[in-house]
Every structure is written in C-alpha cells, then in structure tokens.
Amino acid sequence: MKKLVLPLLILGLQAGCRQGPKETGTPAIALVMKTLNNPFFMEMQQGAEEAAKTRQVQVIVQAAEREVDVEKQMQIIENLIQRRVAAICLTPAGSREVVPAILKANRAGIPVLIVDSGVDSVALAEAGGHVATFIGSDNFDGGRIAGQMIVDKLGGKGNVAILEGVPGHETGDSRLRGFHAAIDRAPGIHVVASQPANFERDQGYSVFQNILQSHPEVQAVFGCNDMMALGAIEAIAAAGRSGDILVVGFDAIADAREAIQAGRMAASIAQNPHEMGRLAVENALRALRGETLPARIPVPIELVR
Amino acid sequence: MHLSPLVSHYGRQFGILLVLILLSLLLWGLSPHFMTLSNWLNIAQQTALNAIIAAGMTFVIISAGIDLSVGSILALAGVVMAGSLKAGAPVPLALLIGLAAGFACGCVNGLLIARGKLPAFIATLGMMSVARGGALIFTDGRPISGFSPGFRAIANGEFLAVPMPVWVMGVVYLAAHLLLNRTRLGRYTYAIGGNEEAALLSGVHVQRYKTLVYAFSGLMSGLAAIVLTARLNSAQPIAGMSYELDAIAATVIGGTSLTGGEGHIIGTLIGAFIMGVLRNGLNLLGVSSFVQQTVIGAVIIIAVLLDMAIKKRRI
Numbered sequence: 001m002k003k004l005v006l007p008l009l010i011l012g013l014q015a016g017c018r019q020g021p022k023e024t025g026t027p028a029i030a031l032v033m034k035t036l037n038n039p040f041f042m043e044m045q046q047g048a049e050e051a052a053k054t055r056q057v058q059v060i061v062q063a064a065e066r067e068v069d070v071e072k073q074m075q076i077i078e079n080l081i082q083r084r085v086a087a088i089c090l091t092p093a094g095s096r097e098v099v100p101a102i103l104k105a106n107r108a109g110i111p112v113l114i115v116d117s118g119v120d121s122v123a124l125a126e127a128g129g130h131v132a133t134f135i136g137s138d139n140f141d142g143g144r145i146a147g148q149m150i151v152d153k154l155g156g157k158g159n160v161a162i163l164e165g166v167p168g169h170e171t172g173d174s175r176l177r178g179f180h181a182a183i184d185r186a187p188g189i190h191v192v193a194s195q196p197a198n199f200e201r202d203q204g205y206s207v208f209q210n211i212l213q214s215h216p217e218v219q220a221v222f223g224c225n226d227m228m229a230l231g232a233i234e235a236i237a238a239a240g241r242s243g244d245i246l247v248v249g250f251d252a253i254a255d256a257r258e259a260i261q262a263g264r265m266a267a268s269i270a271q272n273p274h275e276m277g278r279l280a281v282e283n284a285l286r287a288l289r290g291e292t293l294p295a296r297i298p299v300p301i302e303l304v305r
Numbered sequence: 306m307h308l309s310p311l312v313s314h315y316g317r318q319f320g321i322l323l324v325l326i327l328l329s330l331l332l333w334g335l336s337p338h339f340m341t342l343s344n345w346l347n348i349a350q351q352t353a354l355n356a357i358i359a360a361g362m363t364f365v366i367i368s369a370g371i372d373l374s375v376g377s378i379l380a381l382a383g384v385v386m387a388g389s390l391k392a393g394a395p396v397p398l399a400l401l402i403g404l405a406a407g408f409a410c411g412c413v414n415g416l417l418i419a420r421g422k423l424p425a426f427i428a429t430l431g432m433m434s435v436a437r438g439g440a441l442i443f444t445d446g447r448p449i450s451g452f453s454p455g456f457r458a459i460a461n462g463e464f465l466a467v468p469m470p471v472w473v474m475g476v477v478y479l480a481a482h483l484l485l486n487r488t489r490l491g492r493y494t495y496a497i498g499g500n501e502e503a504a505l506l507s508g509v510h511v512q513r514y515k516t517l518v519y520a521f522s523g524l525m526s527g528l529a530a531i532v533l534t535a536r537l538n539s540a541q542p543i544a545g546m547s548y549e550l551d552a553i554a555a556t557v558i559g560g561t562s563l564t565g566g567e568g569h570i571i572g573t574l575i576g577a578f579i580m581g582v583l584r585n586g587l588n589l590l591g592v593s594s595f596v597q598q599t600v601i602g603a604v605i606i607i608a609v610l611l612d613m614a615i616k617k618r619r620i
Contacts, residue, residue, distance in 0.1 A: 036595065060591040062591070063593075063594055064594060068541075070537055070539075070541070071354070071533060071537060071544070074536070074537070075585075079347065079351075079589055082341070082347055083338050084338065096451070096539050097448065100461070123450065123451060123538075126451070168447040
C-alpha cells in the first residue's frame with residue numbers, strides 16, 4: 001500500500017501542473033481572484049490571459065476555494081511573494097482583512113493593483129500600505145443609473161423594494177448608495193422594503209416572497225446583483241404576478257440577459273470583467289516599466305434593457 | 306533490545322513523516338522557490354492555524370468523538386475578543402476573554418455529550434450553528450477590525466527570526482504531547498476512545514474527562530481565533546468556515562483512527578504540515594485551486610487506506 005502513495009502523489013501533481021503554467025525564468029504577473037467558479041471572474045481571467053498572450057508575459061491565476069476565505073487568499077499572496085512574481089493584481093475577498101497581505105507585498109517590493117472590489121483606503125493608509133491603482137466599475141454610478149431608470153419607468157411615483165447584498169460588503173453598499181442617490185431625488189418614490197438577501201438567488205426568492213406578502217403594493221424591485229433579482233422574478237411568478245412588477249438587477253449575467261430578452265426582467269447593469277482583466281495586465285506592465293498609474297482606472301458600465 | 310514494540314509504536318509516524326519528506330523533495334525538484342528558509346517559515350506560519358485547531362481535534366478523535374464546531378467557535382471567540390478590545394480592554398484581558406469564550410463553548414459541547422448522552426456529531430453540529438449565529442448576532446454581520454500594533458504582533462511579530470504563530474504552534478504541540486502522554490487526562494482519553502465501558506468499569510470518571518477533552522478543543526479554537534484575528538487585523542463572524550474539515554483531515558492523515566483509542570499528536574502536526582506543504586507547493590507551481598482540492602482530498606484517502614492496511618497487518 002505504501003508503495004502506492006508516492007506514484008499517486010506524483011501523478012496528481014503532474015496532472016495539476018499540466019493545467020497550470022510551468023514555472024519558468026520569465027517574470028510573471030499574478031491575478032488573485034475571489035473565486036474561480038463564478039462567470040464574472042472566469043471572464044476576468046479570460047481577459048487577463050488574452051492580454052498576457054498578446055504582450056507575451058506569463059499570468060498566474062489563483063483563488064481561494066471559498067469566496068469569503070480571506071485567510072486562504074492571504075496564504076496565496078504570501079506564496080506568490082515567495083514565488084517572486086513581478087506584480088500582483090488582486091480582487092480582495094475582504095476590504096480590510098486583505099491589508100496585511102498588501103503590506104507584505106509592499107515590503108517585498110511587488111506592486112499591487114486592486115481590481116473589481118476596493119480596499120478600505122483608511123485601513124490601508126493607517127497601516128502605511130499602498131497600492132498602484134484601483135481598476136473597477138463605478139458601482140455607485142451603476143446603482144444611480146438603475147435608480148434613475150426605475151424613476152423614469154414609474155413616472156416619478158411609486159413603491160419600490162430593494163434586495164441588498166451581504167451587509168458591509170463594499171460593492172453592494174456602493175450600488176445601494178448610488179440607487180438611493182437617484183430615487184431620493186424623486187419625492188413620489190417610496191421605499192417600502194430594503195432587506196439583505198446576501199447576493200444569493202434562493203435568498204432573493206424567499207426575501208422577496210415575504211416582501212410581496214407584507215407589501216403587495218410594490219411596483220418595482222432593485223436587486224444589488226442579478227442573482228437576487230432572478231430569485232425575485234421567480235417569487236413574482238410563483239405569486240402569479242408576472243409582468244406586474246419592474247425588476248432591475250446588476251451584473252447582466254447570461255441568465256439575466258435571457259430574462260430581459262424574454263421580458264421577465266426590465267434591465268440590468270453590465271460590468272465588463274473581460275476588460276477589467278485586460279486592464280489589470282496592461283497596467284501591471286505599465287507599473288513594472290516604472291510609470292505612475294492614476295489612483296482610479298474606471299471600467300465602463302452600461303445599462304442593458 | 307525491545308526495539309520492535311518501539312518501531313511499531315512509532316512506525317505509523319515514520320511512514321507519514323516519509324510521505325512529508327518525499328513530497329518536499331518532489332516539490333524541491335519542481336520549483337526553485339520551494340526549498341528556501343523563508344518559504345519554510347512561510348509554510349510553518351500558514352500551517353500554524355490549522356495545526357493548533359487540529360491539536361484539540363486529535364484529543365477529541367482519540368476519545369472516539371468528533372468536533373464539527375471548531376470553526377464556528379473560532380469565529381465567536383474572535384469577535385468576542387475583538388469586541389472587548391474595541392471596548393477598551395487591555396490586550397492580556399482580551400486574550401483571556403477570547404480563550405474563555407472558546408473554552409466555554411467547548412465545555413457546553415462536552416457536557417451535552419458526556420452528561421446529555423448526545424452523539425458528538427449532533428451536539429457539535431448544533432454548536433456549529435449556534436456559535437456561528439452567535440458571532441453574526443454579536444457583530445450584526447460586520448467584521449470588527451483595526452487593532453493596536455501590540456495585538457497584531459501576535460501574528461506579525463518575530464522571535465529569533467521565527468514568526469510568532471510558529472512559536473505558538475510549537476508550545477501547543479509540546480503541551481499537547483505532554484498532556485497526552487504524561488498525564489491522567491491523556492491516558493483516560495485513550496481509554497475512553499478504546500473502550501468507554503471498560504474505562505468506566507475500571508473507575509475512570511468518564512463524564513469529567515470527556516467534557517475536558519471537548520473543552521480543550523474549544524480552548525484551541527479560542528487560541529486559533531487570537532492568531533487569525535491578529536493576522537488579518539480583523540475578526541470576521543464568517544471566519545473559520547470549513548476549518549473543521551481541515552483539522553479532521555490533518556488528524557486523520559497523521560494516523561489518528563476515527564474509531565478512537567489510537568493516534569499520536571506528532572502525527573497530527575506532520576499531517577497539518579503535509580496539507581500546508583501541498584497548498585504552498587501547488588501555489589508556487591501556479592496550479593488552480595480546483596486541482597489543489599482534488600490533490601488534498603486524494604492524499605486524505607490514501608493516508609487512511611495506508612492506516613487501515615497497516616492495522617490489518619498488525620492483527
């Protein structure tokens with residue numbers, strides 16, 4: 001039995017290595033993401049890999065097994081520092097928890113580019129850390145666009161519900177603030193309910209089912225991501241009120257685009273993760289050439305309806 | 306003279322140590338960044354957290370139990386300690402509060418199992434949910450972050466060029482080794498795991514020692530909470546999810562039998578290092594996390610197969 005262990009291990013490792021890039025002498029750019037099993041991040045990975053191919057550099061893509069596992073993300077960053085990557089592009093799994101990892105990269109002289117989700121700038125400044133730039137969508141502006149669309153569709157008057165993301169999550173919070181910035185200016189719009197459904201489809205379903213019970217007068221719902229909005233659409237269908245309620249989501253994932261085409265969903269806000277990945281690699285190369293990057297590099301967003 | 310019992314006693318650990326050495330040699334050949342002092346300190350630091358929790362888990366599993374609540378207790382102890390730091394408690398007091406929170410949760414587990422006669426699986430499954438919910442209620446779902454440099458030094462500081470978490474791990478394993486091999490608690494843990502009824506009949510206060518075993522596991526979760534909170538400079542109510550699986554894996558790879566009565570603390574340490582080395586090596590090689598999970602899972606299965614094969618031969 002013991003004789004089996006090593007060959008099996010070697011086999012496993014070799015299988016693994018075929019999937020990942022071989023370690024070579026060329027400098028590598030690392031892209032550390034929140035997760036690898038979300039279409040959004042898969043597109044980001046594709047954008048980064050295509051850019052790396054054109055520029056003839058190596059890109060190493062890594063993510064923790066669980067999206068919220070900041071400690072594993074920190075381990076990955078520590079290991080990449082040992083591996084002496086040239087630059088790290090990072091989508092933080094926790095806006096404050098990631099700061100000690102950024103400090104370690106700073107100390108090793110490896111530039112860090114933040115992608116998609118922001119880092120808590122106060123916590124970073126207090127710790128004395130710095131990042132090269134932030135590359136991401138303007139979530140606040142996306143929320144504002146979604147809010148304005150609902151205001152226009154309802155003619156400036158009506159009852160609106162909101163499905164919030166994970167409490168304290170920077171991305172969801174900015175979308176929420178942007179949405180409020182738009183609807184708070186319309187005195188005829190009332191928010192009848194605003195509850196977290198943690199970015200998840202099943203929770204979007206059950207939370208909106210409850211909202212439908214307590215506030216049947218609701219005319220529109222904004223989901224801080226598409227998963228929750230899609231859950232709401234199913235709850236609306238289950239209540240036999242399809243077509244009655246305006247649903248607006250965020251991210252424009254494939255399922256949402258389909259629902260928009262079928263007329264079950266009013267609109268969604270499209271981010272461009274492919275472009276994010278491309279910009280991450282391009283700007284990492286700029287940083288390595290010694291250029292100073294702007295503090296924010298916006299990635300265009302658009303309304304899909 | 307009496308070499309053969311010694312070899313059979315430690316043979317299992319030599320086997321698992323051999324796996325670790327061969328794995329390291331293999332990774333040395335694959336990556337030029339692996340076999341450096343700074344990378345080994347890095348691995349040790351990353352292994353510390355799982356190893357500390359697994360030390361408690363080893364006692365529990367030797368007693369023929371299981372503790373599914375370690376990750377949730379870690380989260381609860383972490384946020385309670387962070388809350389008291391934020392409320393102005395001096396660092397030593399906050400550390401004691403964190404440890405006490407872990408110990409208390411472990412005591413509840415132990416009492417439910419030893420006196421309430423609940424299966425360990427059920428009791429700790431319940432605690433897993435209760436402690437997680439408690440951590441979320443305590444923090445309203447938001448992380449508590451930003452602590453004094455003195456507190457953060459627990460994870461970021463170094464002593465003799467070795468990171469503090471590695472020292473903590475070393476002290477834990479020295480203490481756990483002595484507890485398990487030199488004290489009544491250790492002897493009775495083996496006895497209860499081997500045959501609870503026989504232990505009871507021979508006068509062991511089974512209830513007391515069973516409770517102590519789970520309390521020790523909770524205490525280790527509290528200690529891990531301190532290290533994790535200092536490391537991230539933040540206590541998250543969602544921290545430690547699926548940590549119980551890593552701790553059980555390290556224990557089982559290390560040769561502790563899930564049926565109880567058998568196992569060694571040093572085996573667990575080696576088991577934790579095998580997992581840490583695998584993760585680190587696969588990161589250095591740029592292997593995706595999907596493959597990492599597969600490889601780690603395969604290692605667990607192979608380790609247990611090996612364990613069973615050796616036991617069969619002994620009989």
